[in-house]
Amino acid sequence: MHNIIVSPYLEGQHLVLCPGREGGLRISRGKYAELCQVAAAPAWFVDAVTQLWGAVDLDPFTEAVLVRPVTGYEYVRATYELNLGCNYDCEHCYLGIKEFKGMAWPERERMLCILRDVGVLWLQLTGGEPTIDKLFGETYSLAYDLGMMISILSNGSKLHEPKVLDLLTAYRPHDITISVYGATEASYDGLTRRPGSFRKFHKGVTAAVEAGLPLKFSLIVTNHNAAEVAQMEALADGWGIPYVTFVNMSPTIYGGAETLPSQSVEHLRKRKPFTGCNAGHTFFHVDPHGKASICKIGREPNVDLVAEGAEGLARLGQIADSLLLRQGGCTGCTLQGTCGTCMPLVQLYRKARSPLANYCQHTENEGR
Ligand code: SF4
Ligand code: SF4
Structure with a gap:
């Protein structure tokens, strides 16, 4: 069972995390590439892990440290x-x-x-x-x-x-x-x-x-x-x-x-x-x-x-973009720019025939 996870993250970042423990470490692309190849924990890695979480068993490295690969997706x-x-x-x-x-x-x-x-x-x-x-x-x-x-x-x-x-x-x-x-x-x-x-x-x-x-x-x-x-x-x-x-x-x-x-x-x-x-x-x-x-x-x-x-x-990205467009009953609302409710939630409230006051956060719309 692994004690540490090393993983790519958003925007080209790479993280070191310890399951069940707070905190984490951001490492460079170069250090991530190094961890993908080594068979034993480099000294800088042992130091950084110990400083964050105290003594963590890193041996054998390939079992104790799970290095997750780059996937080509942005879902984290x-x-x-x-x-x-x-x-x-x-x-x-x-x-x-x-x-x-x-x-x-x-x-x-x-x-x-x-x-x-x-x-x-x-x-x-x-x-x-x-x-x-x-x-x-x-x-x-x-x-x-x-x-x-x-x-x-x-x-x-x-x-x-x-x-x-x-x-x-x-x-x-x-x-x-x-x-x-x-x-x-x-x-x-x-x-x-x-x-x-x-x-x-x-x-x-x-x-x-x-x-x-x-x-x-x-x-x-x-x-x-x-x-x-x-x-x-x-x-x-x-x-x-x-x-x-x-x-x-x-x-x-x-x-x-x-x-x-x-x-x-x-x-x-x-x-x-x-x-x-x-x-x-x-x-x-x-x-x-x-x-x-x-x-x-x-x-x-x-x-x-x-x-x-x-x-x-x-397809999910496109689905998200179309769902988040203001539509239906809110079309034409002049206060959309500061709307406090996202569109999927608005749609649920409208389906439930809820009074506008239950979800619209603009007092100007009260009683509509
Ligand atoms: S319900 Fe929450 S997660 Fe879903 S689209 Fe609205 S703000 Fe985003
Ligand atoms: S009934 Fe719903 S809100 Fe209540 S504990 Fe179950 S899942 Fe949670």
Whole structure:
């Protein structure tokens, strides 16, 4: 198993990373070329690694250091939704119908190898709840072996289970972001609509903290727990876990409006003006069936990654450019230049027949 990853990155950069550890090193093209050829770690490399991460076993070099090749693609990040199924039924969940369906192992294996072949270095595993997917262990292990830095989005309910905890402790992810749905059993279980879920969250986080796993919290504020924001923050602080607060609820990925009543109106936050994004150019999303789209929101058109392979991704850039053009109901809006919402998200809100005030951040448009 490798302890260090050396990989090409965007704009001709080359990175040295250590799975499960913070920080990294940028090296020159020449030093990267040297590492592609050597059989033992050069002195400068040993020094740099030791300075960053302390003693790391670099021997034998060809096993301990995974040097990833130049690919000719610019994709460095991807998100992979293993399965839409979940053990909770959160009222705000943007997945809508959460079907327990996903690729069988041969297709997943092929898909993960394609991600490796196009240069994906940072991979987010998500769901549904990824840790309840029956191939979670195999998927995580292969992505790790292929040299990806893995992030996991989870509700934390399975982190205490030895099968999951032992895997993540032995092969450390870059980070695990846990959604927090309340600070008390009543609000948390009320939001997830699953009795006992707060207890499982607590147990999972406690086990992961004891194992020293790199946790982050995403505090989800809905009208169910809006009175508990300070308590949720205190919960994170008590464990010493960094957090971000998520307050704007979206329609479902099918354009369904059933999630929107969960929005805590008093917490609705102005978005930063949308100034473009690299969706479909440097990152993409893969759904449970192996369909690659520009991101989790702009899901159509998409590319059948398993059937078409890496070549199919050549279309994603064009798909992204056309999806991000202002169109439909926003055509003619004179405030587009400072629009705070990207077009794929606007399309979902419009499909959900949501009032403009729910997504348009311009007060001039209020009441339209
Ligand atoms: S835990 Fe996450 S995936 Fe599951 S229902 Fe809640 S929001 Fe959706
Ligand atoms: S939702 Fe919009 S801003 Fe977010 S990744 Fe997709 S295109 Fe980019």
